[in-house]
Each structure stands twice: as C-alpha cells, then as structure tokens.
C-alpha cells in the first residue's frame with residue numbers, strides 16, 4: 001500500500017485536507033509531529049499520478065511516499081452518511097443502501113479508492129447541477145469521473161449515454177462497478193482516455209477537477225461541448241476562480257452555486 005504523507009504548517013490544515021479530498025482521498029489521517037501537521041492518505045499506486053492529482057503545492061509543504069504493508073483503517077465507513085443533494089436526489093454509501101424506502105432517486109456509491117462518495121461539497125454541487133441541466137436523451141461527458149457518481153446521476157435523470165474518463169485506473173474500475181450496481185452499466189463508457197482523445201460533442205460536459213487542471217483542459221472542454229450544450233465545472237474555490245472562467249473564454253456563466261468555500265459554475269456558449 002503506497003501512502004502519501006503531506007507535511008504542512010498548522011495554519012494550512014484546511015487547505016491541505018481540501019487538496020487531498022480533491023485529489024481523490026477517501027479517508028485522511030492527521031498526525032501532529034513536532035508542531036507540524038502530517039496528513040496521510042492513499043491516492044494512486046503510481047507516485048507521479050498522485051503528484052499530478054495533488055497539483056502544484058505551496059513551498060511550505062513537503063510530500064513523502066511510504067510503503068505500508070497494511071491497508072489504512074476502514075473506520076471512516078462507520079461514519080459515512082447518505083447525502084441529500086436536493087428533493088429528488090440522494091447519494092448513499094453502497095453499504096447503507098437498500099432496506100429503507102426513499103421517494104428520492106438513490107445513487108449508491110462504493111468509492112473503492114476513488115473520489116466521489118458525495119460527502120465533498122464539490123460532488124454535491126456538481127450532482128445538483130447535473131440533476132438540474134440534464135434532459136432526457138442527453139449525451140454526457142464526465143471528465144474526472146472518480147467513482148462515476150456524476151455519470152450515474154445523469155443517467156438516472158434520463159441521459160441516453162455517459163462517457164466517463166479519468167486519469168486513474170481505480171476510478172475507471174469504480175465507475176464500471178458503480179454503474180453496474182446502479183443498473184446503468186450498459187449506458188456508461190468508462191475509460192482512462194485523455195480528454196484530448198475524445199471525439200464528438202456532448203449536450204452536457206461536467207468536470208469536477210482542481211482549477212489548474214481545468215485551465216489545462218479548457219480548450220478541450222469547449223471543443224467537446226455541443227453548440228447548445230451546458231458545461232458544469234467544480235473543484236474550484238468560491239470567489240477565486242476568475243482565471244478558470246477566463247480560460248473558458250468563449251463560454252458565459254449561467255449560474256454559480258457555492259458550499260463550504262467551494263463553487264460549481266454552469267456555463268453555455
């Protein structure tokens with residue numbers, strides 16, 4: 001098991017955990033080591049992939065990788081709770097699904113080492129936006145699919161097909177598995193293809209990825225968006241994403257929603 005340790009000054013605690021959640025952590029352990037905070041988690045088996053997912057880090061932070069024989073504690077599973085996104089939609093940890101009745105659509109997620117259990121504000125905001133914009137028969141592109149949660153929400157809302165891509169193999173596997181357990185596997189095309197290799201255009205493109213990656217992918221996000229299509233971006237900090245909107249220049253903002261310091265923005269041509 002490859003563990004990532006991020007060593008930060010105490011003042012950066014919130015920033016560091018936000019960064020790790022966004023990079024795909026499903027559980028984070030905090031240790032106080034001589035006045036510094038060390039956050040430990042699992043991201044990818046390949047260190048370069050983990051570093052790419054973390055993105056550029058402040059100079060005051062140090063990153064180390066350590067091999068550990070045992071898997072980290074799974075105790076976080078006992079604390080996971082269903083997330084009510086809106087009146088019609090709930091995202092539920094797969095191990096809590098079933099049994100009780102809900103008049104909402106329930107998307108059951110097993111993250112299995114990928115991001116997207118619904119507990120992070122950016123997933124909640126993106127899922128709500130997907131729910132609002134997807135129309136029956138839409139073709140959807142989910143960039144940085146993680147657990148596949150946003151593709152599954154789109155398909156449950158009536159999308160005809162979702163193309164789900166992610167740099168992480170664990171995310172591709174989790175998306176296939178979650179699509180299967182939610183009964184939509186025949187309509188999801190999950191892969192690790194880069195966005196640059198995706199042909200055609202989509203009615204809805206959603207990308208919940210950190211800001212530097214959104215800027216990097218901006219041209220391809222615009223290219224893959226149909227003329228009348230809607231782009232949803234998240235993974236960006238509230239009030240601090242003008243540079244991302246500038247990179248998406250040809251598109252105009254339709255709506256911005258915020259939660260706990262994070263934002264999701266809906267854009268059209």
Ligand SMILES: C[S@@+](CC[C@H](N)C(=O)[O-])C[C@H]1O[C@@H](n2cnc3c(N)ncnc32)[C@H](O)[C@@H]1O
Pocket residue numbers: 021022023024053114115116117118122123126143144145146147148149150165166167168171194195208209210213235
């Ligand atoms: C914040 S998670 C979002 C997961 C899920 N879509 C959600 O909303 O909960 C971002 C995902 O983007 C993936 N990712 C990062 N850079 C990427 C890139 N250049 N192309 C595709 N996926 C990328 C990460 O592996 C991670 O699974």
